[in-house]
Amino acid sequence: MNNMCVAHRGFSGKAPENTLAAVRMAIALPFVRWMEIDVQLTKDGVPVVIHDYSLDRTTNGHGKVKNMDYEHMRRLDAGSWKGRAFRGERVPSLEEVLSLASGRLRLNIELKTSGDMYPGLEKAVIDLVNTMGMREDVVLTSFDAGALQRIKELDPRFRTGLIYDSRSGDPAKKLNELGCSFLSISSDRLSPVLAKSLAERGVKIMAWTVNKGKEMRRVSAMHSDIMICTNRPDIWGDIFLQA
Template identity: 85%
Template sequence: MKNMCVAHRGFSGKAPENTLAAVRMAIALPFVRWMEIDVQLTKDGVPVVIHDFSLDRTTNGHGKVKNMDYEHVRRLDAGSWKGRAFRGERVPSLKEVLELASGRLRLNIELKTSGDMYPGLEQAVIDLVNAHGMRDEVVLTSFDASALQRIKGLDPRFRTGLIYDSRSGDPARKLKELDCSFLSISFDRLNPRLAELLAERGIRVMAWTVNKAKEMRRLAGMHSEIMICTNRPDIWGDTFLEV
């Protein structure tokens, strides 16, 4: 299917982002082939699926993820902020998400890190993905170039992707420097010339975060291979599966 739908942090328009509830709701839609999630490390080295460096916005906890043990993080409520129906939803471990997604969804796993913020994050993620036999179903992405370089040094078989939202610079050149085959880019940064150039070079492009049908159609008109990352996969379905 062209212009594939990527569920951003799961079906985060309807369920609390980066939770098992959001993953299940994405899996329930047969046209969702990909999902984007965010991964960080707890103080005791467990990869967990959460976007913000702080616990404050999406849980009833406070403080930095990196300063908390996994047992503390897993006891937090990560669902009530989205609605009473999701009360008691937890911050999942990456292991839990991999087990749920295996054979159902391909994953864009964003490593949320900068510099030496999370020593061992890349190895921990690689080990889990390999343990679940999902290396070919995963792309590991990051804003942080050093994280992408570490991944290639640890296991060059992994596909890597650069996340890019700058208004300037040359993303195509940066991808080549980092040996990346995937570009995650803000949808309003994309233009037809760049999309065509990247396609010619064999780079897979994912545009984020696209929640309006008009923008989805504009991107689809730009190039058929652009992956559309959205909080609202239901809108993607209404837009591209019209009878």
């Protein structure tokens, strides 16, 4: 089996998602070569790694990420909700995650934006990745077509990916229109026919979020090139390292 393991928001099944603790736990598993993270901008323009537009679910703070200064966010607890052992975990900056992952993990960086929610997000991420010398180790993905187009305008050397969760439409056509070579798709939207067609065109596919062994086997049976994005890379290891 060649289906690569992608740690979803780090090892988020065991550690608080999108924290340095989750990143370290993913790195500790030698078979994890990829990780998916989510990036937004603080009010003062710092790219931070957090999934929700609101702080409420994964921190002890309240309100929208876009309305918070970075220093304010740094004081929040982003770990206690997952367990006492993670009390004091912070919302990390993208720079911190890149520094930790450099040379260890490749990254699928999802730009969490819609429309003009985060002016300058694409440039901030591109500049940081280029400064860290990690352009070849990342793919920048988004649901937002505008964000993907802006990435190509700012630096066409970056690999881009469309995140797709629609029950209808033609993802292959959309990928072509946007110049994307990567598709991030819900596992229940993926079919063997689509997987084969895209793989033959050189498009890399990542299926999310696949947490049960039975589902991992189902997805892997479609095509050996499909990347399996999971909160539970340990389950992936139990299945594929014994196959």
